[in-house]
Amino acid sequence: MFQDRRIGLALVLPATLFLLAGFVLPVLVLLSGSLQGPGGWSFDAYVRFFAVPLHQEVFWRTVRLGVLVTLTCAVVGYAAAFAIVNTAPSARGKLIGLLILPLMISPVARTYAWIVILGRTGLVNQALQGLGLADGPVRLLFTETAVFIGLVQLFLPLMVLTLVSALENLPADVMSAARVLGAGWIQTFVRVVLPLTREGLVIGGTLVFTGAVTAYITPAVLGGSRVLMLETLLYQRVSVAGDIVSGSVIAAILVVMSYTTNVLLRRIAAGRGR
Amino acid sequence: MIRLPWMRIGGWATLALVLLFLIGPFAVIIGAALNAGTVPAFPPQGISLRWVVAVFEVQSFRASFFLSVWLAVGSTLAALVLGVPVAYALARYPVPGKEAVRAVVTAPVVVPGIIVGLALLRHAVVPLGVPVMEALFLAHTALLLPYAVRVVAASLENLRPDIEEAAVMLGATRLGAFLRVVLPNIRNGILAAFILGFVTSFNQVPVSLFLTGPGVSTLPIDMLAYMEFTYDPSVAALSALLALMSLAVVLVAERLLGISRFV
Amino acid sequence: MTDGFLALSGLTLAYGGTVAVDRLDLAMAEGELVALLGPSGCGKTTTMRAVAGLLQPRAGTIRLAGRDITHVPANKRGVGLVFQSYALFPHLSVFENVAFGLRLAGTGRDEIGRRVAEVLAMVGLTGFERRLPKELSGGQQQRVALARSVVVRPRLLLLDEPLSNLDARLRLEMRSELRRLQRELGVTMVYVTHDQAEALALADRIVVMREGRIEQEGPPETVYTRPRTAFVARFMGFETCLAVNGGRLVAPDGRSLPLEGAADAPALAWRPHGVVLGRGPHTARVLGRSYLGQSVEYLLETDAGPVKAEAAADAPRFEPGTTVAFDLPLAAAARLESAA
Numbered sequence A: 001m002f003q004d005r006r007i008g009l010a011l012v013l014p015a016t017l018f019l020l021a022g023f024v025l026p027v028l029v030l031l032s033g034s035l036q037g038p039g040g041w042s043f044d045a046y047v048r049f050f051a052v053p054l055h056q057e058v059f060w061r062t063v064r065l066g067v068l069v070t071l072t073c074a075v076v077g078y079a080a081a082f083a084i085v086n087t088a089p090s091a092r093g094k095l096i097g098l099l100i101l102p103l104m105i106s107p108v109a110r111t112y113a114w115i116v117i118l119g120r121t122g123l124v125n126q127a128l129q130g131l132g133l134a135d136g137p138v139r140l141l142f143t144e145t146a147v148f149i150g151l152v153q154l155f156l157p158l159m160v161l162t163l164v165s166a167l168e169n170l171p172a173d174v175m176s177a178a179r180v181l182g183a184g185w186i187q188t189f190v191r192v193v194l195p196l197t198r199e200g201l202v203i204g205g206t207l208v209f210t211g212a213v214t215a216y217i218t219p220a221v222l223g224g225s226r227v228l229m230l231e232t233l234l235y236q237r238v239s240v241a242g243d244i245v246s247g248s249v250i251a252a253i254l255v256v257m258s259y260t261t262n263v264l265l266r267r268i269a270a271g272r273g274r
Numbered sequence B: 001m002i003r004l005p006w007m008r009i010g011g012w013a014t015l016a017l018v019l020l021f022l023i024g025p026f027a028v029i030i031g032a033a034l035n036a037g038t039v040p041a042f043p044p045q046g047i048s049l050r051w052v053v054a055v056f057e058v059q060s061f062r063a064s065f066f067l068s069v070w071l072a073v074g075s076t077l078a079a080l081v082l083g084v085p086v087a088y089a090l091a092r093y094p095v096p097g098k099e100a101v102r103a104v105v106t107a108p109v110v111v112p113g114i115i116v117g118l119a120l121l122r123h124a125v126v127p128l129g130v131p132v133m134e135a136l137f138l139a140h141t142a143l144l145l146p147y148a149v150r151v152v153a154a155s156l157e158n159l160r161p162d163i164e165e166a167a168v169m170l171g172a173t174r175l176g177a178f179l180r181v182v183l184p185n186i187r188n189g190i191l192a193a194f195i196l197g198f199v200t201s202f203n204q205v206p207v208s209l210f211l212t213g214p215g216v217s218t219l220p221i222d223m224l225a226y227m228e229f230t231y232d233p234s235v236a237a238l239s240a241l242l243a244l245m246s247l248a249v250v251l252v253a254e255r256l257l258g259i260s261r262f263v
Numbered sequence C: 001m002t003d004g005f006l007a008l009s010g011l012t013l014a015y016g017g018t019v020a021v022d023r024l025d026l027a028m029a030e031g032e033l034v035a036l037l038g039p040s041g042c043g044k045t046t047t048m049r050a051v052a053g054l055l056q057p058r059a060g061t062i063r064l065a066g067r068d069i070t071h072v073p074a075n076k077r078g079v080g081l082v083f084q085s086y087a088l089f090p091h092l093s094v095f096e097n098v099a100f101g102l103r104l105a106g107t108g109r110d111e112i113g114r115r116v117a118e119v120l121a122m123v124g125l126t127g128f129e130r131r132l133p134k135e136l137s138g139g140q141q142q143r144v145a146l147a148r149s150v151v152v153r154p155r156l157l158l159l160d161e162p163l164s165n166l167d168a169r170l171r172l173e174m175r176s177e178l179r180r181l182q183r184e185l186g187v188t189m190v191y192v193t194h195d196q197a198e199a200l201a202l203a204d205r206i207v208v209m210r211e212g213r214i215e216q217e218g219p220p221e222t223v224y225t226r227p228r229t230a231f232v233a234r235f236m237g238f239e240t241c242l243a244v245n246g247g248r249l250v251a252p253d254g255r256s257l258p259l260e261g262a263a264d265a266p267a268l269a270w271r272p273h274g275v276v277l278g279r280g281p282h283t284a285r286v287l288g289r290s291y292l293g294q295s296v297e298y299l300l301e302t303d304a305g306p307v308k309a310e311a312a313a314d315a316p317r318f319e320p321g322t323t324v325a326f327d328l329p330l331a332a333a334a335r336l337e338s339a340a
């Protein structure tokens, strides 16, 4: 009954055409703009973009924050996921609900909380001064640390959730078996758990890294114009300076980063898993 | 699994810290929202609802809230109308160029939202005169389509194709079989896709960044703009209200469909 | 073969590049019950799906009641199909599953209630109306699937191993219910089964399929007693099939036994109980013995390879490992047209 290719085609056509015309085409035109030089195709725009020290700084900061946030989420994620998997199933459902909740809340609201916590008169500064650890307000907002904290809070749930489902799929006895065979906890983790949950780690890692690298709200609110990341720089170049060329260069960099992370990590997961 | 007492305690401690880090800030927001003073502060300096009331008096918040709601409902519905047939066709029919279709349909996932907004502004709104509102709607629909396809595909996976054949053998048309035996069985998946789509669109910032202008602004964009110039607890109050709204959505969705399966 | 109530001619069915059914011809009279028999993967389900209209043939035609229905959509053929996999609607109760076709046909409420109750009584599921399919056992689901197809009174009913999941007693009961139903409604049926006993008991005619073709067809008794090929013979319980060549009985691997007497067929076949044990011109080693209740089955290693023999339970026993005399009497042999 399901043999007719024409029906298959008719069903996918509207969405495919919609996305080709309304999404793929405009994005490609925008990206191709970054490769246009005075005399045809060239990397001119890229050379000129990276010639600005600020742009280099923003590029490396974005990569650095992406990597740090991903590593932090992975380490904390494993610890939290182990703890969750070890609870009774009924509690597990509630804990997972608690992890999903922040994902559903507006990132603007989530980021705004850190202003109240890290601001000049915020919770942390009150505590520091109350304990006599600082004389005046310490500057916490508009630092890379603030952006880092905001990003970890934003993306940690994604990592924990993927690791929980990876750990749930672990054969129940492998950890005990490894322990019985005399492996230490660290050895068990490195030799047994890590290889068996690699796929989950890679999926979670991809989500976190691409999410962090392409974040807008967190650097905009917690970094301001002092701690720019690629997306905030893009917005600034385009809407403040009207510099479309730099905009399309950043756009291309972001797409390439996001795409290669997806492809690369997927290959790692597929190629060396199991 | 072998569990030692110290691991157990360590596990609970880790979990408590992680949850404090993830959920704690919302307690702070709610505290700040109930602040009686004129700057957002936690712990609050006296309890009052004045800033919560104030939120409803800000004209632009009201307008952008309704715009965001309509945008979220409209683009989610559009994404489902376009996406459900794709998920269904990919699950049931031979589709010419299947991999290409898959690639196009998942493309919005790998393209950061801000770029979609910029591309549409530069190559649709400006040269073709597409109204900003339409462009916004288009961008949100494109963004949500991959998720709609994926969530619906996941629920189709558990449904055997032979029940549609059985329906046809009993006299149903293809469409009738879809409506009578497929739709009721993937209803939860579609509802989950709707809720996730709504939340994603409603909270979306980067896609909308370049596509808002005078008179056309979404709530989160408005909040960002307001925060830039004003430092009073009304954004805290609004954030708290949004957090409570999300909490309600999650609770209802979990009760209704166990939405955690679809995230 | 173009006349008859149902006529398949030159029917070729394929999945992509693999041909599952190859130029099949079959004609059936109205009210006839044909059993389609054959090993797994021979194309039984595929043939049924084509007749049902769920699979478009690569070549050939299907005629029903004098009309070419090759290109008629499945929902307009008036053909019922009981799926091998049941294919019950998971979100509908037993009652609604059965009522599904009637509702589509716009049958009135009272009549739906009456007919559903009637057919559920027939399959022994009265009282299960409100259950969901997942709350039923495999056999109960199978009976709902049967009831659902029968209740709309199709002109032609295709049943794909409809009783395979039932226990022996229920199966016998359902078998006779089906037969009664078929007589009462005069519905034409194609009945797919692996079970030769079921085919023999139910069918007016048996069609044995092999690799997408019809190997032999005929009345049950003919197919049972006079298989034409070794393939059909094995299906009908002739476990030992040997070619006749130069006065010897030759196994496929070339080993042979002398043939006592002259045979006028290219191959001969014996059922286990046709093999005589304890006397005869040949000897064999007993490889194994199994007790079957009424009889005892022996596996012999002979000069022409393994041979299955059956003796009455009260006959003297032979121990595994010993040597025993045996005979392959011509009188008990089926004469085959082909050793393949």
Ligand SMILES: Nc1ncnc2c1ncn2[C@@H]1O[C@H](COP(=O)(O)OP(=O)(O)OP(=O)(O)O)[C@@H](O)[C@H]1O
Pocket (backbone or CB within 6 Å): C015, C018, C020, C038, C039, C040, C041, C042, C043, C044, C045, C046, C047, C084
């Ligand atoms: N959807 C399909 N795609 C490709 N090949 C198929 C498909 N369905 C069946 N086949 C092949 O067609 C041949 C006939 O299959 P069919 O299902 O008709 O066998 P069957 O006689 O019903 O077997 P069984 O007794 O096991 O149900 C087999 O070789 C099978 O592998």
Ligand SMILES: [Mg+2]
Pocket (backbone or CB within 6 Å): C044, C045, C046, C084, C160
């Ligand atoms: Mg079959």
